Amino acid sequence: MAEKIIMPKQGLQMTEGTITEWLRPEGAAIKKGEPLFEMETDKLTITIDSPVDGILLKIIAPEGTTVPITNTIAIAGSPGEDVSFIETGSASPGAGVPCIEAESAVSVPLTPGAESSVSPTAAVAADAAPQRVFISPRAKTLAEELAIDYSVISGGAPDGMIIERDIIAAQTAARAAARPAARAVMQTDENLAARPTVMAIADTASAHSAAQAVHRISVRMDEAVKLRSESNKKISYTGLITYATVRALADFPAVNAEFTTEGARLRNYLNLGVAVAPDGGLTAPVIKDARKYTMASLSAHITELAAKARGNEVLPDDFAGSCFTVSNLGMYGPDESIAVVLPPESGVLAAGRITDTPVAIDGAVAVKPVMKLALSYDNRAVGGATAAKFLARIKAYLECPYLML
Numbered sequence: 001m002a003e004k005i006i007m008p009k010q011g012l013q014m015t016e017g018t019i020t021e022w023l024r025p026e027g028a029a030i031k032k033g034e035p036l037f038e039m040e041t042d043k044l045t046i047t048i049d050s051p052v053d054g055i056l057l058k059i060i061a062p063e064g065t066t067v068p069i070t071n072t073i074a075i076a077g078s079p080g081e082d083v084s085f086i087e088t089g090s091a092s093p094g095a096g097v098p099c100i101e102a103e104s105a106v107s108v109p110l111t112p113g114a115e116s117s118v119s120p121t122a123a124v125a126a127d128a129a130p131q132r133v134f135i136s137p138r139a140k141t142l143a144e145e146l147a148i149d150y151s152v153i154s155g156g157a158p159d160g161m162i163i164e165r166d167i168i169a170a171q172t173a174a175r176a177a178a179r180p181a182a183r184a185v186m187q188t189d190e191n192l193a194a195r196p197t198v199m200a201i202a203d204t205a206s207a208h209s210a211a212q213a214v215h216r217i218s219v220r221m222d223e224a225v226k227l228r229s230e231s232n233k234k235i236s237y238t239g240l241i242t243y244a245t246v247r248a249l250a251d252f253p254a255v256n257a258e259f260t261t262e263g264a265r266l267r268n269y270l271n272l273g274v275a276v277a278p279d280g281g282l283t284a285p286v287i288k289d290a291r292k293y294t295m296a297s298l299s300a301h302i303t304e305l306a307a308k309a310r311g312n313e314v315l316p317d318d319f320a321g322s323c324f325t326v327s328n329l330g331m332y333g334p335d336e337s338i339a340v341v342l343p344p345e346s347g348v349l350a351a352g353r354i355t356d357t358p359v360a361i362d363g364a365v366a367v368k369p370v371m372k373l374a375l376s377y378d379n380r381a382v383g384g385a386t387a388a389k390f391l392a393r394i395k396a397y398l399e400c401p402y403l404m405l
Helices: 137-145 164-186 192-208 222-230 237-251 295-310 384-399
Strands: 003-006 016-022 035-040 045-049 054-059 066-068 072-077 099-102 105-107 123-125 131-134 212-220 257-260 263-266 272-274 324-328 347-351 355-361 364-378
Touching (some): 212 384
Parallel strands (some): 272 324
Antiparallel strands (some): 016 035, 035 045, 054 072, 099 131, 257 263, 347 364
16 A cells, blocks of 8 residues: 655754655665655754655655655555555645845855965855845755855755755865965965975874864753653663764764865764773774664664673674764763874764762852763864864753753
8 A cells, every 4th residue: 555755853843854865766666764865954964764665656855845844755655556546745846945045156266375364165246136045954054154155056956956965065175175275375485495394294194193172061960860760761871972962963063074185074974983891991883874863762772782892793894984982981980081083083072970069050059960071073174163062062962951852
């Protein structure tokens, strides 16, 4: 029997999602639990698995379509099945996507000798009439965070809509363009003869080590302790910290970056390493596509990974592809710990133990459970201010974990 595939709700405040790519074409066999399409909201980009087995009989919402939650986006069933009787609802490309008004502009590339403050994506206003720019909420947020002028970008989705991967591509191209220009400016220096050796040493060092910086913060954990108790301890502290990190990375995608020879490259996926300590050692198996988990399922998966590590059942592939790592060694006693960033990861969040600590509340002193966090990050790929905001967002989620439910 034919079944509707609907736009799923991925978060408490989600009202609609934009389909950025169908991973299976019409007429193809689909299997429950296997990737079916990619979608984008104002909070995240995520791959959605098929909810059913069968044949993808009809795609109702093509790529670039913004669809309210629970609306039909496709129909699956048996080969040749009649689906004309199914009410499909309506959704048109660009529907529900905010139209950002902007003056049409032209790109100004950086040339040798240009001022270093000029960005390759900077633009000057043209005399043409204003035109509408279609951009998804997620892409707009990322563009503003990276200071990218999206009005000069050509969207890769149908109808020219700009989506997150278009912003990422623009940022990568901008850095690639700036690098040779910066070198050209450096060659005008009077001490050019002394530079080749210095630059060679710097390039060699940067290829093998991160420019590590660290931010620290204290977090009140009384609400987190309460939530864990209400879950009958099915949600671990490591699970809570890791889930808060996933949510914060969705809020600050610029933190999920990798430093390359061409500069920082943003990733459009999130594989998260979680440190576990079997038999006194320390290892960090990787949770692939960490954004697809709920708080409870992520905590359960971490427990499974720890059990596999203790049983020496972790395979080499389980350690591959990490973007960021969470390390909670608080249960072993340290009040605070600082981890080392291992490129190509962008950072490591290390948690200490939860201790009863006097804190000031409304002018009075009270004793509350407090945990210290330390964020180590590769300052070549992640800016200091962005890292500080990211760490503060993790604190906010842990101090009010119900925001994550």
